[in-house]
Amino acid sequence: MPVPTTIITNQTVDRIDQNIGDKIRLYARADYQNEAVFGGNAVPTNSATTPVTDSNYTVGYTETLTANLVNDLRVGRNYFSTATLNPFSVSKQTSASTDLGIPGFTDDSIFNNPGIPNFNITGFNGLANGSTNWYQNDSTTQLSEQISWNHHSHNIMAGMEFRRLATGRAAVNSARGQWPAFGVYHTVGTIKCASAHNHETAPVIRSSICIKAVSDFSLAFPSSTAPSLSPA
Numbered sequence: 001m002p003v004p005t006t007i008i009t010n011q012t013v014d015r016i017d018q019n020i021g022d023k024i025r026l027y028a029r030a031d032y033q034n035e036a037v038f039g040g041n042a043v044p045t046n047s048a049t050t051p052v053t054d055s056n057y058t059v060g061y062t063e064t065l066t067a068n069l070v071n072d073l074r075v076g077r078n079y080f081s082t083a084t085l086n087p088f089s090v091s092k093q094t095s096a097s098t099d100l101g102i103p104g105f106t107d108d109s110i111f112n113n114p115g116i117p118n119f120n121i122t123g124f125n126g127l128a129n130g131s132t133n134w135y136q137n138d139s140t141t142q143l144s145e146q147i148s149w150n151h152h153s154h155n156i157m158a159g160m161e162f163r164r165l166a167t168g169r170a171a172v173n174s175a176r177g178q179w180p181a182f183g184v185y186h187t188v189g190t191i192k193c194a195s196a197h198n199h200e201t202a203p204v205i206r207s208s209i210c211i212k213a214v215s216d217f218s219l220a221f222p223s224s225t226a227p228s229l230s231p232a
Contacts, residue, residue, distance in 0.1 A: 003040025003047070010034045023064040031056040045116065045127045049090050052082045070148045072159075078140045086132035088114040097176050107176045118178035130174035137168045 011033040018026045033054045041047040058076035065071055088096045088108070097108040097116045105117050119127040146159030 003042055005040060006038045008036045025060075025062045027060045029056075029058045043125050043127060044087060045129055046125070047087055048129070048132055049085045049087075050082060051085070052080075054078075054080045068150050070150075072144075072146045072148070074142075074144045076142050079137070080139070081135075081137040083136070084132050084134045086115045086129035088116065088129075089133055105177050111175075113175055115176050117176050118174055120178070130176065130178065133175070134171035135169070136171070139166045140164070 011031075013029075013031045015027065015029040020026065031054075033052075035052040037050040037052070039048045039050070056076070056078045058074065060075075061073040063071045088094075092114070094112065094114050095109040096114065098106045100116065102117075108114050108116075113133055115129050115132060116127060118130045141164045142162065144159065144161040146157060149156045
């Protein structure tokens with residue numbers, strides 16, 4: 001069953017100009033945009049919300065020093081941030097994985113990385129939000145100073161510009177671990193499987209119904225597990 005994507009956007013652009021006498025002009029401009037994109041999924045745990053914030057600020061100072069000389073100073077900053085968040089992070093459920101009681105799968109509460117491990121179920125949509133709780137920001141800070149001299153048909157300009165670019169990113173695939181294999185067995189009888197409670201291998205007698213992937217998942221009979229060993 002398809003689940004719609006929803007987008008909520010808020011934006012404002014504001015500017016103030018002020019003249020001081022007939023030689024000085026000041027202005028300030030601000031642009032702010034906030035957007036939240038919700039990507040729905042038939043499996044609720046697999047949905048994601050992507051908040052995006054973009055802000056831009058500029059201040060300008062222009063002064064006419066003489067009839068032939070004009071000075072122009074501008075300072076500005078642009079900041080962009082975005083993230084991909086799972087439903088547990090959005091609703092601030094900080095211990096969903098820990099509350100499952102599976103030893104070794106407690107990174108959500110230890111490293112403040114809300115969510116559950118990935119559960120892959122052969123032939124079915126699994127529970128997967130491993131590629132979430134990703135964060136990125138980009139910023140540009142700029143300062144420019146320019147002086148212009150005009151005389152008859154001649155125009156000479158000199159100045160400088162300073163610009164700083166910065167990018168930050170925090171992202172890890174399957175940071176909360178994964179149970180990658182449910183439903184990989186095709187025989188009935190005594191087999192070895194990883195215990196969901198103590199991660200020890202022990203012989204388990206499984207009936208024919210246990211061959212099904214959903215039954216494996218319901219009974220916590222994966223063929224392997226991969227708990228995370230590092231924070232996101």
